[in-house]
Amino acid sequence: MDRHRDPLSARAWRAVGYGVPLAFLAFFFVFPLAEIVRRGLGSGGGESPWSVLTDSDTRQVLWFTVWQAVASTALTILVAFPAAYVLGRYEFPGRSAVRALVTVPFVLPTVVVALAFLAILPQGLQRGWAAILIAHAFFNVAVVVRVVGTFWARLDPRVSEAAATLGAGPWRRFREVTLPLLAPALSSAAAIVFLFSFTSFGIVLILGGPAYATLETEIYNQAVRVFDLRAAAVLSLVQLTCVALAVLATTRLEARLAIRGQLRSERDVLRRARTRGEKLVVLASLGGLALFLGLPLAALVERSLAVGGGHNLAAYRALTEPTAALLATPWEAVLNSLVYATGATVIAVVVGGLAAFAIARSSRWSTRLFDGLLMLPLGASAVMLGFGFVITFDRAPVDFRSAPWIVPVAQALVAIPFVVRIVVPTLRAIDERQREAAALLGAPPRRVWREIDLPIALRALAVAAGFAFAISLGEFGATVFLARPDRPTLPVAIFRFLGRPGELNAAEAYALAVVLMVVTAVSVFLVERIRVRRLGWF
Amino acid sequence: MTYRHEAFLTLVVVLPALGLAGCGSAESPKDVVLVTHDSFVVSKSVREEVERETGLRWRILQSGDAGEALTKALLTAGNPEGDVFFGVDIDLLSRALAGNVFDTYTPPQLGGVDPRYDLDPDHHVVPVDHSEVCAIYDRTWFTSRHLVPPRHLTDLVLRRYRGLTVVENPATSTPGLAFLLATVAHYGDFSWHTFWEELRADKVLVTDGWEEAYNARFTGGSAHGTYPIVVSYSTDPAAAVYFAGRKIERSPVAVIPDTCFRQIEFAGILRGARNSKGARKLIDFLLSERFQAGMPLTMFVLPARTGVPLPPVFRRFAPTISHPLELPAAKIGANRDRWVREWTDIVIR
Incomplete structure (x- = not known):
């Protein structure tokens, strides 16, 4: 594929594209995780690794973890698909606002969402697997709507129109034309949703009730409660193996599913809904999604206003005052969150973007392995990784106690897989003939990259950046023990308020969650907008 | 162009590495680090006061709930994350003592503490509050x-x-x-x-x-x-x-x-503390009347010291058990x- 390139520059290019992400991952992910697993396996006491593996409880936990993740993924796609379709085919007022708003559930702390669900779910549904699946769908709808919707909006509608001219009905057109074209983006989104559901923690604990356990909750239980590090290490290896298998399967699928074709600019694809039927489809899809996402969010808003027997703004007023719950005023937490999120987004877009360009250029097994490796942080146990950070980065040159930059680094670890998964399908879909034509016209490789690949990737990069920003805003597991107490982020502040008794504290926690919602929607909206306008390719 | 690519490569790979080295530890002997759980709270004024009095820079490292924080302390026994650990619950006391996490220290203020809470005769840990x-x-x-x-x-x-x-x-x-x-x-x-x-x-x-x-x-x-x-x-x-x-x-x-x-929370000096002198001062401070009197309204726990006046809202509404x-x-x-x-x-x- 690189035959038009001058070999040395191609090699340098590959060194950067593979080298930077690999070095980043090896240092901040593989190294600390390997340390803690090694330590765990080497520690005495507890059960032998083999008996943990063959224990019937372990099998049961593994089985539940897998099936709930598969079912959650299916449900999420089902719920999100109509909205993705509308975003991918129609132009309507407030379209970018919808794309930003849909991200809101994605960043909320799981505890807060779980409590909101308890407030709205009927008594019989409050506990058990159904509640877990519904909450997972609520969280992850954004992934499918944004990843699939954005990709859909670049697909040439004329292909489907041509099929219609040839007499294919709508169902057949969808099955034989649209679905195969969408498949790479769908599998990307599904992989992310699967991994998130697979490692779900707070949702399972609260909405599942004590009878349900996933590998993640069991690892936490073994490591923290029972202090059997060996069992925790064995279980995290089981978890990583499952995740690796799932990831390899999807990267393989994705590379195979990629169909090259002319990607078009959104402006040429999207059109207004014309007939009454089309308008109805747009309204119903968006309205349905608004209801599904809006109800729990409305419950949060209601709880933030419930102080002193009535509804008022007391909790919001209290947010401006210094509080005993934090070493900073709650508003400073907003600022901290934004600063960290900016850092994490830059790291994730640079590292993830480099990786995506490298991955999209080749479909060799080594590239797929590299691709899969980048996904692993999404599926690793946050608890174990956290402990790994503690025992690994405890002395110069990397001592996280005196290095506030470790917060955006850890957040970027979670955001990078998103950048890769969002950008790769778009890059793969670029028609090689476009590059060849440019080269024939005498453009040197770098110029081909700058004028063909980059502009096309830009839209995807913007969506990825928005996501990275949102992930960083909402990240809790790593941030809670890496962030210095005098520089808390919003989720950390929410959690601190929630842990204190009294009506006002609870209301302040929900009020901060509402602030987080607003900050997320506005910043995702702006991040996507600034990029596109400033770089002016569309 | 090749040259440019390599310059870029240098930029991307070398600079962050330098950054890592540069941003490394910046701990001065005046720093004292308290490792604790998420529920630990101290007001800004109290914190500034203790810094003024002792000449120390007091840093706080919160690492998850009580169980997570102790697990981290056990994992880093001998090469701890900080100097003092606060937040060993009575139900985790034996695990903490077995893990050889703490150095012994008998603070002079211990005389003011209710002896019922003083459960470790060697004083690897001392009681700070109860609830x-x-x-x-x-x-x-x-x-x-x-x-x-x-x-x-x-x-x-x-x-x-x-x-x-x-x-x-x-x-x-x-x-x-x-x-x-x-x-x-x-x-x-x-x-x-x-x-x-x-x-x-x-x-x-x-x-x-x-x-x-x-x-x-x-x-x-x-x-x-x-x-x-x-x-x-x-x-x-x-x-x-x-x-x-x-x-x-x-x-x-x-x-x-x-x-x-009855829950009792203990604090102790972490074995291998970099600033053991500062650590002692910090333990002394945790047992001081000033800090003990502030705990009810910041952390909703009761002082281990006897004779510390409780805030009016506690005297009036919280029953004495x-x-x-x-x-x-x-x-x-x-x-x-x-x-x-x-x-x-x-x-x-």
Whole structure:
């Protein structure tokens, strides 16, 4: 594929594209995780690794973890698909606002969402697997709507129109034309949703009730409660193996599913809904999604206003005052969150973007392995990784106690897989003939990259950046023990308020969650907008 | 162009590496680091005051809940994350001592501390605060229905309180574990099974943590709650007044005194502390009257020191639990995991 390139520059290019992400991952992910697993396996006491593996409880936990993740993924796609379709085919007022708003559930702390669900779910549904699946769908709808919707909006509608001219009905057109074209983006989104559901923690604990356990909750239980590090290490290896298998399967699928074709600019694809039927489809899809996402969010808003027997703004007023719950005023937490999120987004877009360009250029097994490796942080146990950070980065040159930059680094670890998964399908879909034509016209490789690949990737990069920003805003597991107490982020502040008794504290926690919602929607909206306008390719 | 690519490569790979080296440790001997859990709070003014008095720069490192924080301390024993650890619960005391995490230090202020809390004769750790985990009830809920609220632990399994109680899972929650220990202490080694079997038959709700139990299930903590009895802390009546968001004369929640189990939190100097001199000063400060007097309103725990005046809202609304249920720390250490397993079999399976 690189035959038009001058070999040395191609090699340098590959060194950067593979080298930077690999070095980043090896240092901040593989190294600390390997340390803690090694330590765990080497520690005495507890059960032998083999008996943990063959224990019937372990099998049961593994089985539940897998099936709930598969079912959650299916449900999420089902719920999100109509909205993705509308975003991918129609132009309507407030379209970018919808794309930003849909991200809101994605960043909320799981505890807060779980409590909101308890407030709205009927008594019989409050506990058990159904509640877990519904909450997972609520969280992850954004992934499918944004990843699939954005990709859909670049697909040439004329292909489907041509099929219609040839007499294919709508169902057949969808099955034989649209679905195969969408498949790479769908599998990307599904992989992310699967991994998130697979490692779900707070949702399972609260909405599942004590009878349900996933590998993640069991690892936490073994490591923290029972202090059997060996069992925790064995279980995290089981978890990583499952995740690796799932990831390899999807990267393989994705590379195979990629169909090259002319990607078009959104402006040429999207059109207004014309007939009454089309308008109805747009309204119903968006309205349905608004209801599904809006109800729990409305419950949060209601709880933030419930102080002193009535509804008022007391909790919001209290947010401006210094509080005993934090070493900073709650508003400073907003600022901290934004600063960290900016850092994490830059790291994730640079590292993830480099990786995506490298991955999209080749479909060799080594590239797929590299691709899969980048996904692993999404599926690793946050608890174990956290402990790994503690025992690994405890002395110069990397001592996280005196290095506030470790917060955006850890957040970027979670955001990078998103950048890769969002950008790769778009890059793969670029028609090689476009590059060849440019080269024939005498453009040197770098110029081909700058004028063909980059502009096309830009839209995807913007969506990825928005996501990275949102992930960083909402990240809790790593941030809670890496962030210095005098520089808390919003989720950390929410959690601190929630842990204190009294009506006002609870209301302040929900009020901060509402602030987080607003900050997320506005910043995702702006991040996507600034990029596109400033770089002016569309 | 090749040159340019390589320049870029240098930029991307080398600069961050330099950055890593540059941003490394910047700890001066004036720094003293307190490692603790998420619930630790100290007011800005107190913190600045101690920094002025001792000439130390006091940094706080919060690492998750009490269990996570202790796990991290155990993992880094000998090469600790900081100098002082605060937040060893009584139920984790034996694990902490067995892990050889602490150096011994007997602070001069220990004389002012109630000797009942001083459980480690070698003073690897010293008691800093105590709190009582109790079943509490929503007073308004019971009065508005003209029902008599439960008065004793044994009342909780009466038919008329069926389906009204929410407890935390002792496997995942500190107050949940304390309440399990309360039943063991009250009923003895085997009869506690019967209490829980009956409570299960009475449809007790088990939650993963305090946040869900209090903020979502308890009628006194949420308008959507449906359980008027919850396992929480004896200081809640005071907190409910202090954080009511308006002035009230009577606390909406009340404690069932004979359900209370005493929790004690300890602090100690981490073995291998870089600033052991500063660490001693910090321990002294944690036991000082100034800090002890501030704990009730910042952390909702009670001072381990005797004779420390409590804030008015505590004096007025928080009951004094003079004879809580207790168990020896060594007995807890030896049996905790087994009890939790048995409890899980009885209540969850």
